[in-house]
Amino acid sequence: MNVPFVSFEKMHGEIREEMYKKFQEVYERNWFIQGDESELFEKEFAEYHGAAECVGVGNGLDALFLSLKALGIGEGDEVIIPGNTFIATALAVTYTGAVPVFVEPDMVTYNMGGHGLEEAYTEKTKAVIPVHLYGQPADMDAVLEFAARHQLYVLEDCAQAHGAVYKGKRTGTFGDIGCFSFYPGKNLGALGDGGAVITDDLEIARKVRALGNYGFRKKYECQYLGNNSRLDELQAAFLRIKLKHLDRYNAYRNKVAGRYLREIVNPKIILPQIGPDRTHVWHIFAVLCEERDRLQTYLADHGVMTVCHYPIPIYEQEAYRSLALTELPFTKQISSQELSLPMYYGITEEEVGYVVRLLNEF
Numbered sequence: 001m002n003v004p005f006v007s008f009e010k011m012h013g014e015i016r017e018e019m020y021k022k023f024q025e026v027y028e029r030n031w032f033i034q035g036d037e038s039e040l041f042e043k044e045f046a047e048y049h050g051a052a053e054c055v056g057v058g059n060g061l062d063a064l065f066l067s068l069k070a071l072g073i074g075e076g077d078e079v080i081i082p083g084n085t086f087i088a089t090a091l092a093v094t095y096t097g098a099v100p101v102f103v104e105p106d107m108v109t110y111n112m113g114g115h116g117l118e119e120a121y122t123e124k125t126k127a128v129i130p131v132h133l134y135g136q137p138a139d140m141d142a143v144l145e146f147a148a149r150h151q152l153y154v155l156e157d158c159a160q161a162h163g164a165v166y167k168g169k170r171t172g173t174f175g176d177i178g179c180f181s182f183y184p185g186k187n188l189g190a191l192g193d194g195g196a197v198i199t200d201d202l203e204i205a206r207k208v209r210a211l212g213n214y215g216f217r218k219k220y221e222c223q224y225l226g227n228n229s230r231l232d233e234l235q236a237a238f239l240r241i242k243l244k245h246l247d248r249y250n251a252y253r254n255k256v257a258g259r260y261l262r263e264i265v266n267p268k269i270i271l272p273q274i275g276p277d278r279t280h281v282w283h284i285f286a287v288l289c290e291e292r293d294r295l296q297t298y299l300a301d302h303g304v305m306t307v308c309h310y311p312i313p314i315y316e317q318e319a320y321r322s323l324a325l326t327e328l329p330f331t332k333q334i335s336s337q338e339l340s341l342p343m344y345y346g347i348t349e350e351e352v353g354y355v356v357r358l359l360n361e362f
């Protein structure tokens with residue numbers, strides 16, 4: 001049996017007619033940037049979160065970068081981010097001229113917890129970016145308490161956590177800004193690149209919007225040195241259709257995760273754990289295994305595709321060598337042992353059962 005790491009077959013099959021119709025509508029309307037669809041998507045995505053404002057942008061990296069710029073973060077500043085995250089979290093900080101300062105993850109959630117934050121703090125620290133990595137909310141109580149103590153901005157990197165809930169509230173609504181990616185494989189994915197930020201602060205929203213549109217106050221009146229980073233009409237239109245199903249897609253992932261958690265029994269494989277008072281949306285089902293590479297090859301030999309998130313920690317990346325970053329043992333452990341199992345809307349009972357059986361026989 002062949003089990004892909006991710007597949008859009010069922011998801012896109014179910015909404016094919018609706019998506020085609022939308023494409024026709026946008027095609028015939030001949031309005032492709034900053035029109036009705038992006039306005040409506042922003043309204044609906046803000047409503048979904050109970051946030052006052054949403055601004056569509058070009059991708060998740062820009063969501064983070066433009067947010068940091070809007071908050072005035074730049075040269076001479078430091079921003080605390082998790083050691084264990086996707087490279088984009090760090091790049092966004094670096095692009096502003098600020099310096100990313102890494103903290104070790106909590107070894108239950110693999111996400112930012114309370115520890116390490118105080119040690120990472122200096123007088124230059126301006127903001128902290130908790131990442132809800134793999135789809136599990138970070139320990140927001142600890143992060144918010146730390147940020148309040150030092151009057152730091154909080155930007156949530158929600159690129160893997162669309163729809164996740166922490167203490168009854170959706171992730172993205174705890175800090176000053178929530179940043180999202182709609183890369184196709186994310187829990188809410190476009191048919192191309194896309195991103196958005198949500199915030200309750202009208203002034204921050206206005207500034208992010210301007211920064212993503214050449215820095216224009218209004219057309220051809222340039223207030224800031226901005227970028228071109230907007231969510232286009234087609235992607236917004238497709239996302240509006242998929243947003244209606246997001247909770248259902250996440251519930252499906254949760255059922256798959258439930259089976260993996262109940263049925264995988266092998267002392268060589270460490271299953272993910274969920275912290276208290278939160279729901280995990282399983283963007284990634286991350287297991288740890290000391291023989292990770294052998295496990296990945298074994299699964300591939302039996303037709304099961306997996307991915308490592310992420311095989312090289314940021315502090316060891318060539319592009320970051322000039323920062324001379326210190327070693328992070330937990331982050332290193334995760335990068336050398338993590339393996340992501342097949343997880344997507346539409347994976348069948350048989351496929352999950354096959355993956356479980358292979359893992360138990362490893």
Ligand SMILES: *Cc1c(COP(=O)(O)O)cnc(C)c1O
Binds near residue numbers: 160
């Ligand atoms: C995907 C991702 C991003 C970047 O989003 P893009 O749309 O690919 O630019 C940022 N942070 C995390 C944690 C991600 O997973």
